Amino acid sequence: MLVTELIKKINFNDSCVNELVYANGTVILNIDLCMWKQNEYQDGDPELKEVILKFLNSTNYNWDSEKREDEIDYDSIVDVTCEESIVKIVLEDEGVSILTFECSEVQID
Structure with a gap:
């Protein structure tokens, strides 16, 4: 599926x-989807569902945060956008974390 389709x-x-x-050019997000x-x-219907998103063939990965990726602890998704194959995911916990990478295809498990 195209990332733009997923966001819509x-x-x-x-x-x-x-x-x-x-890892290996793939961004994997395990989320509890509202x-x-x-x-x-x-x-x-159940209010939450565990979903795994695999952004395939990802490049130019950038994590902008005061904490490390492995310190994520149920951070809320504030925004997800994709413009010209650049995916931007904004997370919020005690602070704001911004994940950006280039990708056009995503798999949902």
């Missing part, structure tokens, strides 16, 4: 990141 389809706001890994913010949500 899924509302990531207020979902939380459990883990961030960058299902109640999605268009297809119906009363009685």
Whole structure:
């Protein structure tokens, strides 16, 4: 799936990141997705769903934060954007962390 399609389809706001890994050109985000913010949500459905996003063939990875990636502890997603294949993910906990990388394809598990 194209990253731009993913961003149009899924509302990531207020979902939380459990883990961030960058290895072998792949950015992997394990998140608890707020299902109640999605268009297809119906009363009685689970409010959260664990989702793993794999951003394939990622380059120019940059983590801008006062903490290390392995210190992520349920950080909230504030914003996810993709312009000209540059993905920007803004997280918030006690401070703001910004993840940027180039990628056009994402896999959802």
